[in-house]
Every structure is written in C-alpha cells, then in structure tokens.
Amino acid sequence: MSGRTTKMLRAVLSVLHCTGADRLAAPFTGCDGVIFMLHQVVPGARRGFEPNGILKVTPEFLDGVIRQVRDSGFEIVSLDDVKERLSAASKSQKPFAVFTLDDGYKDNRDFAYPVFKRHNAPFTIYVPTAYADGHGELWWLALEEALRRLSHVDIDGVARSYSLATDAEKNAAFHDIYWWLRKIPENRARGVVRDLAAKAGFEVSALCRELVMDWDEIRALAEDPLVTIAAHTINHFALAKLRPEDARREMIDSIARVAKELGKPVRHFSYPYGDEGSAGPREFEIARDLGIETAVTTRKGLIRMAHADAMTALPRLSLNGDYQDARYVKVLLSGLPFALRDGVKSVLRPLSGGLRSEAPLALKYPASASTR
Ligand SMILES: [Zn+2]
Structure with missing residues (x-):
C-alpha cells in the first residue's frame, strides 16, 4: 500500500473508532472469521532508517491484539480447524481468528511464542525452505x-x-x-x-542464518501442539512471475520438504508477497491440485462462509507496524472499513466464481509495502 493510502486508511479507522461507527455497523458487516498476518515480533521502538520496520510489531502489541480479539467474541483456533469452521455442519456460533506468521524468523520463537503460549493461542508459521536451510535470500x-x-x-x-x-x-x-x-x-x-x-x-x-530459524529450531518449536508449520515456497519468489513449471516446482517441492523435515503432512501454504502480481488463479489452482487445505494471500479481507469455495485464495488482515494501535484492530475486526471501501452491497452480495475470480471477498488494494 502506498504511504498516502496507508495514511488515509489510518485516518478513516481513527474516525470510525472515535465515532463508534464500527459498533453500529457490526451487524451488517460482521464476519465468520479472520486470519491475521504477522512477520517479525520484536521489542523496542523503530528508529532511523528502517524501511522494513513496518513488518515488525512488539510482543506487547501482539498481547493486546489477542486480548482484544477474544474480548470481541472471536475464538482463536488453529489453521487446521478452518475447513471445518467453514463447513455447513459447523456448530460454532462464534467467529474464529487465526494467527499466522510468514518467513520463520527466530524472533517468532523468542518473542511471539511466549505471548501465544501465555494465552494458550495456536498459531502457524510459514517457512520458505531455502531460508531454513540457511542459504535463502531475505x-x-x-x-x-x-x-x-x-x-x-x-x-x-x-x-x-x-x-x-x-x-x-x-x-x-x-x-x-x-x-x-x-x-x-x-x-x-x-x-x-x-x-x-x-x-x-x-x-x-x-542475514538468513542470523534471523531465520533452521530446521532443528523449527522442529523444536513444533513440538508444542499450539504450533503449526506450513510451506511458503523454496526461494520466496513471486510465483506469478515464474514460468508455470517453475511455480509448480516451488510449491510441490517446498510442501514435500516441510513434510519430510517435520515428519507429518503439510496442509497449509502461503504465497510470498501474496498480492495480485505475485499469486493469482494459476497458483490458486495449483494449490488446490496439490490437495492443500488452506492457502493464504495478502489481499486484505475478513473470512466468510463463502470462502469454503475458495480455500486456496484466502485473504488476511495484516497486523503490520503501520497499524500498531489496538484501536485499529478493533475497527478492522468490525469489517466496516471493507464495507466502506467496496460498498456495503458488494460485501453482502452472494459470491460466485470461486477460484476463477481473484481472491474473492478480498479487497483490491494495491500491492502493499508491508507484505513479504
Ligand atoms: Zn514471506
């Protein structure tokens, strides 16, 4: 997202919060679930030249978000539970929230894991295999x-x-x-x-060896049942820019490799960068062909039952540094900013097209600087 768009959205969110409009609109815009996206979780304030600092949140912010999500009536579930939650047979009345972290940073273990553990909240880490091998390129x-x-x-x-x-x-x-x-x-x-x-x-x-967990570290973390490890390609390329056979290879081989290293099947996948220029219908189809249960983009949006037909093109809500303010999370959870942007009619309109459309029910934001 451009700086100007981010500033505008922040201003809108701030006004909505102050006016209480988010609460008034909730019955019209409420969702069935939300998948949050994080990258790095590190203590301390950003300072000076740090353009990737937008990918960092503090453990205190994460702690506040978890509390707020539960206070807002969401149930925090594992990614493994999403398919069932979006099935017609689901008995749950509560909307669900899923926490995901991309790229496998050591700080996820050092600073995010203790927060999730304290709250007994499950989470998923998407790992590019070359990064865990120590020769990938951040x-x-x-x-x-x-x-x-x-x-x-x-x-x-x-x-x-x-x-x-x-x-x-x-x-x-x-x-x-x-x-x-x-x-x-x-x-x-x-x-x-x-x-x-x-x-x-x-x-x-x-940088990879300094910042990202290796396989031994990933396996040790994954011993906790709160932790799910999933695939994020081999080399963290924007798949849509690759030849079809190369895109497919990045997906198949990374899924197989994570399964081999962890000793269990891999059910979930995250498209690097995840915007329209990096993952589209071709990649959504490949993920489906490979039997992947959920695959996430970085298109912004909440999850609704209709996403059961688009499980390999799911939107997420970024908890990046630009929105590191608990008030924004509350407003975003109401779904109102999405309704305002798309028009309430289009948000409520029944969906059709499934995987043939681009990340249905996700916002058409420009490629964001806060997705990697
Ligand atoms: Zn990534």
Missing part, C-alpha cells in the same frame, strides 16, 4: 542493510544512481529500488541485491 532486508552501509549507490547496467547521505535519501532510494525489483524477473532482482550487498561488504544469505 533480499528486502539485504537491500535495507546495503543502503544503510553505503553513502552512494549506482546500480550496474541501468540508469539508477542514488545519493544516500541522509535517512530521507536512503528511504526514498529503498522504496524506488524495492518496487523496481518487485517488477523485474526474480533472478535478475536477486542478482541486483547480491551486487549491492557485495559493494556494502556482506553476503545476502548471512
């Missing part, structure tokens, strides 16, 4: 680190040159380069970041 963090270290950058072969004397210049350069990389072919984009990291004096995959 390229967005590598780009940040390279720009932090350098005072000027020229990108080889293209007319892109940036002065990096101040945090403002570094931020502007990050966003410009980030969105350019998101558009160009994956292998080329990774090569650009590798070159920048080399110029800045570090190796991209070193």
